Amino acid sequence: MKIAVLFCFFLLIIFQTDFGQNEEIPRKQRRKIYHRRLRKSSTSHKHRSNRQLGIPQTTVFTPVARFPIVNFDYSMEEKFESFSSFPGVESSYNVLPGKKGHCLVKGITMYNKAVWSPEPCTTCLCSDGRVLCDKTMCHPQRCPQTVIPEGECCPVCSATEQREPTNLLHKQLPPPQVGMDQILRKEALQSEEDEEVKEEDTEQKRETPESRNQGQLYSEGDSRGADRKQRPGEERRLAHQQQRQGREEEDEDEEEEGEEGEEDEEDEEDPVRGDMFRMPSRSPLPAPPRGTLRLPSGCSLSYRTISCINAMLTQIPPLTAPQITSLELTGNSIASIPDEAFNGLPNLERLDLSKNNITSSGIGPKAFKLLKKLMRLNMDGNNLIQIPSQLPSTLEELKINENNLQAIDEESLSDLNQLVTLELEGNNLSEANVNPLAFKSLKSLAYLRLGKNKFRIIPQGLPGSIEELYLENNQIEEITEICFNHTRKINVIVLRYNKIEENRIAPLAWINQENLESIDLSYNKLYHVPSYLPKSLLHLVLLGNQIERIPGYVFGHMEPGLEYLYLSFNKLADDGMDRVSFYGAYHSLRELFLDHNDLKSIPPGIQEMKALHFLRLNNNKIRNILPEEICNAEEDDDSNLEHLHLENNYIKIREIPSYTFSCIRSYSSIVLKPQNIK
Structure with missing residues (x-):
């Protein structure tokens, strides 16, 4: 009997020991176990859902088909978007993956580390071919009345509540997960409030020597909103202590999330490079107050953007709003751009004038001269016969697709040494009217689209910085030895829908290229798979030939x-x-x-x-x-x-x-x- 009792007692001790050990698993380890299980379940669910939808599991489609959105509950949501396809061919055949690390979002190529905001309060990042989007998460406010300032995403306490000491900590601590744009705005607002606090602190310190001595122990930023009736420094000391504890907890959470992240995460100190979208400037301007800007009928204001899409405008509306950084005038009947058109919008970074009736003769010689911060200009679908003159040297993207361009001379692009993306599809360009020195000054150009033109040979004088070249739907018949002599960085060449035969490709045309990974020669006149292909080639697309x-x-x-x-x-x-x-x-x-x-x-x-x-x-x-x-x-x-x-x-x-x-x-x-x- 005693032996049985002792045996039971021994088992009870072992059980309690094991239970205690399980309970003492650190929070970090428990979270790792949880995420490991979550990834397994999400992966199995993804493959199961793909099989049900009949979607092929192929890595080549990843930049197009999957649009991952990272949520702050540590889950991964995947959305499937439609593939673009060749005529009469199922969608999965448009498989040219593009350069490694780039993202394709709704037909737009985003360079690696590009940052953009597809909608207010959402910030997206292209990271090694994956699109990561963060939605601004707002910290709860402990005050009876809150307001959302114009251009902001999160509510803040009303002006009468911000001076209460109970709201001090929540005003100082930023939300734990916010978008990159909002962080910059918060910093600007914080600096303005700190200046006001310095003046109040100066008056308070002058009252008594005791308060001045105690005030030296605390930072100026921690004194904002303190109750002067309390003992000097007491409220600030408590706030500082609690703020430090809160930051330590946030640092611990960030460290845990960093360990669970991907090993190939990009360094934050690397320069961000984007082709279609850019982060706001480092010194953001406050959004215009409500009611101070009169807009034409059919226009709207949102997030420092004036949108007048399909508003039946016949001219550019006279606007005076230095805070505005984006203007959308797509789908109107605008025919001219006078010199003074944008005098009231000196801080524009993005200007969309696509699908209008603008002519080259209707553009004033100084129409764009004052836009010293303009980075993106879209003039697709107009009636231009030449590239506008005196474009800002700050441009990083220029789109003049589906116009009537007749020529590009040596001076057309001479000042655009920061241009990264140039799109001139659907015009009347050919080797006869494009000067070989036209691209000489484009030292940063990486992405060039010249499809749907009348080229019979590869354009001459391509810049050495070019990485992706698109020449589909032309009349190209041969590829000579000198075509790519100076383009050592080129990674993608698209030549589909031309008239190329394999014996018209010179043996030394591209065989020595070290970075050329993707070639699309679909819908040409090939009878054999071409010889002398690049040594570095990874993707070869030869659909619709006669091979x-x-x-x-x-x-x-x-x-x-x-x-x-x-x-x-x-x-x-x-x-x-x-x-x-x-x-x-x-x-x-x-x-x-x-x-x-x-x-x-x-x-x-x-x-x-x-x-x-x-x-x-x-x-x-x-x-x-x-x-x-x-x-x-x-x-x-x-x-x-x-x-x-x-x-x-x-x-x-x-x-x-x-x-x-x-x-x-x-x-x-x-x-x-x-x-x-x-």
Whole structure:
């Protein structure tokens, strides 16, 4: 009996010890465990939902399809947006991923570390190809009456309540999670309030020597709102102590969140670079008070932005508002811009004049001269025949798409040495009317769009800083050896919908490029996969040509190796490829699209592509799948194949051996139906 009692007592001690240890797990460790479980559950839910929607799991679509929004409850929300597609082709074929680290948001390319505000009180950041958006979280105010100032996101105590000592701490401490724009505004307002506090402190310190001695122990910022009837310094001492405790808790939370973040998080001290959107200036201007700015009918004011979209304006409205940084005049009937049009808006950073009737003769020679802070100018969809003169040297983005530009001379862009993005699509430009020195002064240009023009050759004189070049829908027939001699940083070249033949691409045109990763030659006149491709190439898009053969060893010289090869909608047959056709890409190829061709069997070497994730062989003439053509039974564990499309062939599904797809992790990702009957 005693032994049983002792045994029970011993078990009870062990149970209490274990329970106590579990209870003493630090808060940091518990949060790590929680987030680990949350990530697992969100990942499984994501893949499950993607399968239900029929969306291919392919990394190439990530910058376009997934728009992650980070919420402050440490969860991840994903929104799927529609893909743009080629005519008559399903959306997943527009797969050119662009430069690594860039984000594509609603058709707009955002450079890595670009910061923008898609709507008031929301700030977004492009971080290594992912879009992170933070919504301003407001700290609760402990006062009966609150107001939201114009241009602000969070309520503050009314003027009568701000002087109460009970609200001192909440006024001093910023919200724990706020947008970047609001932090800058808070700093400006804080500095103004501190100046007022200094004057009050000076008067208070003059009253008695005792108060002056005690006041030296505390910072000037902590004395704001203190009750003078109390013993001098007492209220400030308490406030300072509580504020320090609050900051220590915030620092601890930030440290914990930092440990759970991604390892490749960008350094905050790096310069932020954006092409479409920019942060407000470091010295933000206060928003205009309500009722002080009269706007035309159909216009609205929000967040230092005047919006007059489709307001039936025939001229630029006379506005005097130095606080305004953005003006939107899209979709009106404005035909001219006089010299004095923007005299009352000297601090404009963004100006949108797209879809009007503006002519070159209607623009005054000094119309933009006073806009010393202008960074973004959009004049798409007007009637310009030349680039406006005397544009501000501060411009970082200039868009003149869908106009009637007839020429670009040497002086047209001469002062724009800070320009990062230039878009001139849908005009009448060609090598005959674009001066070879036109781009010479664009020392910062990285993103150039010249699609839908009349170029027959690659434009000459491209700046050495260029990273992405878009020349789709032109009449280009050849690529010479000197085209890219000075563009050592170029990363993406898009030449789809031209007239290029493989024998018109010079052997030394781009083979020695060290940063060129993506080439799109879709819808040209290619009969073979081009030889002498860049050594650094990762993405090759050749949709919609007449390709009949993949020459042997055409990818053999590439380092680290081709990862994405798209050959859909061509004329490839069984005799057009063999094992050496993919030599050099067996270890690297992740996605291979061979659908909509004339294949009658599985191409050789598929089972040797150990890095392959996505294989498309649908819409061919395949009748049989022999054992080990796709999977090697002895090496199933080494396979990474996740998605296989074989629909719309002539395969008898019932005759497929059971082990044919043994290397594919999920049978639900194998598409076999429907099949043609013949």
